[in-house]
Amino acid sequence: MALPTPNLYPPFNIVRLSHVEFGVKDLAKSRAFYVDTLGLQVTDETSEVIYLRAMEERGHHCIVLRKSAFSEARDLGFKVFDEEELDKAAHFFKAKGLPVEWVERPYQARTFRTRDPHGIPLEFYARMDRLPPIHQQYALYRGVKPLRIDHFNCFSSNVDESVAFYNEIGFRVTEYTADEETGRLWAAWTHRKGGVHDIAFTNGTGPRLHHTAFWVPTPLNIIDLLDLMATTGWVANIERGPGRHGISNAFFLYILDPDGHRIEIYCSDYQTVDPDLEPIKWDLKDPQRQTLWGAAAPRSWFEHGSTFAGTDVRHSDLKAQPIIAP
Structure with missing residues (x-):
């Protein structure tokens, strides 16, 4: 499609x-x-x-x-x-x-x-x-120094249908990957605010929430968070990264909260405000699509997600798969 x-x-x-x-x-x-x-x-x-x-x-x-x-x-x-x-x-x-x-x-x-x-x-x-600004109250900065919520990523059993609906209400695709055999979308990144995405959709059992992402100032904030998690009892909650995505160009880290909700810590994507900006297509089998550099994504990253309250899920009928770490 x-x-x-x-x-x-x-x-x-x-x-x-x-x-x-x-x-x-x-x-x-x-x-x-x-x-x-x-x-x-x-x-x-x-x-x-x-x-x-x-x-x-x-x-x-x-x-x-x-x-x-x-x-x-x-x-x-x-x-x-x-x-x-x-x-x-x-x-x-x-x-x-x-x-x-x-x-x-x-x-x-x-x-x-x-x-x-x-x-x-x-x-x-x-x-x-509305609350008073605190972005210059540097004494309050802790942990990874999260600046703002950035995006959601959701598993969808039919990414083509999800993209078509959100396109209707004004979400524009910035990057995507498709199954070459069927032509169907495997994943797509869509935005409203002028970044790479406000909401993305990934092929899989869905709908489920794959992750919620927060923007941070620099990659060094992510390194500081890893040191903190490794020495305060949270090392087992580090799931993937750090690394850099091919898609979005983001420097990333994925961690799990105590309930298994996945959080991405994220920086370094790019501006997408031009209405005539053409989406970037990636080959599903290109290993640099998901990881420009860094360890390949573990199986849990493709299979684990948070269920939505009161929502039934169904398996995707698109069986194509990207590269998965052993």
């Missing part, structure tokens, strides 16, 4: 990805990982929930950790341009026969929940409480 023609005038205006909620079994242990180790800032917490933001963010939160009997991913949050665009978004999803549920969310104005055609739970809003 060919890539869809970019939709430069979508039915509503999504600004960027915004936040994600994780169900976690041990809130104290999750706090030790996200706050004490990664360095995210607590903006509110109770015995049941912790709200976090990164150092450059002015919105109230980018991650919500909620105590749960289940380790699961919940809604993926997206910010739209204004209240009028929020109403346009609700109309779009209703017209597609997809659920629209207006919900109350702390620290957010009007918000609705829905699902994409594969069942990924989504949340849209236009206004979140």
Whole structure:
């Protein structure tokens, strides 16, 4: 299947990805990982929930950790341009026969929940409480010094269908890889905010959340985090990296939180704001596609993901595989 023609005038205006909620079994242990180790800032917490933001963010939160009997991913949050665009978004999803549920969310104005055609739970809003800037309060910087949430990557049982739907609502493909035998997409990176991606889709059993990524200042921050994790009881949570991706050019590290939710630490991708920017195609069998340099991805990286609450999964019927480390 060919890539869809970019939709430069979508039915509503999504600004960027915004936040994600994780169900976690041990809130104290999750706090030790996200706050004490990664360095995210607590903006509110109770015995049941912790709200976090990164150092450059002015919105109230980018991650919500909620105590749960289940380790699961919940809604993926997206910010739209204004209240009028929020109403346009609700109309779009209703017209597609997809659920629209207006919900109350702390620290957010009007918000609705829905699902994409594969069942990924989504949340849209236009206004979140704004907090004072802290990006120059250097005494607060800890861990990997996370600056902002950067993207989601999701397993999809049909990447062509996922890309077609998100293209319809204005996400543009920056890079992709396809199975040469069938012509079907194996993975694609799509964006709204002008980076390589806000949300990407990878072939596999889905829908599941593959990872949530945070942007950091330099590769040295990642090395510092590795030293910290290796000496504070988190070495077993290092899954892959450090290394550099061919796709996106990013310097990366993948780690797992106490519930198995995968986090990517990420820097050094590139600007994609030009509307006529042509997507970059990669050969699925090119080892530098996934790892320009560094160790090949382990099998867990292709198979493990966080299930979405209330969402059934199905296996992909595309059996093509990239190179997997033994």
